[in-house]
Amino acid sequence: MNNSREQNLARLREDSYIVEPDQKFEVDYFKHEDAVGIARLYYAVYGENFPVDHVYDPDELVRINKGDDLIQIVGRTPKGDVVGLYALFQAAPNPKIMEGGSWIVHPDYRGTSLGLRMVSRFHHRPPEDLEFDGFFGQSVCDHLTSQKLCKKFKALPCAFEVESMPPRSGEEESYGYISLLDGMIVLRNSSDEVVLPFRYDSQLRDIYEWMGLNRSFLPDTFGAEELASAGETNLSVKLLDEAGLVKVEVESIGSDFAECLAGVLREHQGMHKYHIYLPLWCYSISVAVEAARAEGFFFGGLLPLWYERDALLLQKLAGTPDFSKPSLLVKESKALLNMVEADWNDLHG
Known part of the structure; x- marks a missing residue:
């Protein structure tokens, strides 16, 4: 039986392990003896605030790494200390989309080449037995480091999640919630038919264009009657x-969509953020968009191949976002932020 989150955190508190600085390190794929060091690394960087339980649980890290749902690359010292981590994991309904994330470097090793070497180890030499449609990643927008990495590996921005990540430990008052920039490296693109919702026709066409994705755009012929x-x-x-x-993944849109969405919101009241992933092959997409906007949802962006076909991301935020906070690197990400802010203002104007 797995330990609870609180039991794992209590162990880390009592552990009080200190990593020695200035050690040499190697970059390698996960070994079971790295699990304790990974839990210590998360605790050293995020304190007790990381929103996923298993990162603090060495036994669970070993178990998950035995399958294909998680690939971890570590920076390891001769003493066995884990001083860096980069991971790929399944986060989309499409099992062939792997999300790159958990890119962490111990504070005492941030002036080294470790961060770049871990990411390069995978993307330059991915495991030959695994076939992917693409890689998805999220860059924090309180600094530019991860965005520079996405630019280097040609991950193109496709969506912008306003204030989705909890504050960093010790920065709750100074910065607050952190926005995330979604990017995608599409490896196996295939031409597909996409139904564009009336309200976001121009925004989605722009994103498809800068991502270089060939699609056949179809008019949405469904109204309330259909x-x-x-x-x-x-x-x-x-x-x-x-x-x-709260993440709501919608694979088909029926006549009861507005009722279903209202039910989800009633059941999960008081949350900080809500995301909806809508299928861009359904002729009822425009009706769904208007029903979501009636509940306070606004534009988020495009997620190619999310369901093996493309999805539209909409988002709802409990508070009022500060659109002046995000730091953005490339013109496409700045264009995305402008789209999101304009739609939020239109909804709340």
Whole structure:
């Protein structure tokens, strides 16, 4: 039986392990003896605030690494200390989309080449037995370091998540929630038909253009009358309690969409943030967008191949966002922020 989050955190508190600075290090794929060091690294960098429980649980880290759902690359010293981490994991309904993240370097090793070497180890030499449609990643927007890495590896910005990440430990008052820039490296693109919602036609065309993705754009022919004869909505809900985030993944839009969405919001009141992922192949997409906006949702961006086909991201925030805070590197990410801010202002104007 796995330890609880609190049990794992209590062990780390009592451990009080200190990593010796200025050691040499190597970059390698995960070994089971790295698990304790990874938990210590998360604790050293994030304190007790990281929103995923298993990062503090060495036994669970060993178990997950045995499958294909998690690939971890570590920076390891001769003493066995883990001083850096880069991971790929499944986060989308499409199992062939791997998310790159958990890019962490111990504070005493941030002036080294470790961060770049870990990412290069995977993207220059990915495991030959695994086939992917693409790599998804999220860059924090309180600094530019991870965005520079995405630019280097040609991950193109596709969506902007306003104030989605909890504050860093010790920065709750000084900065607050952190916005995330979503990027994608598409490896196996195929031409597909996309139904563009009326409200976001121009925004989505712009994103498709700068990502270089070939799509056939179809007009949305469904109105409320046609939707009334459609089937039921198919959706799933995922909670990230520590981040205060509710994710609603919609794979089909039926006549009951507005009712289903309202039910999700009633059941999960008081959360910091809500995301909806809408299928961009459904002719009822425009009706769904307007129903979501009636509940306070605004534009987030495009997620190519999210369901093996493309998805539209919409978001709802409990408070009023500060659009002046994000630091952005490239013109496309700045264009995304402008789209998101304009739609939020239109909704709340």
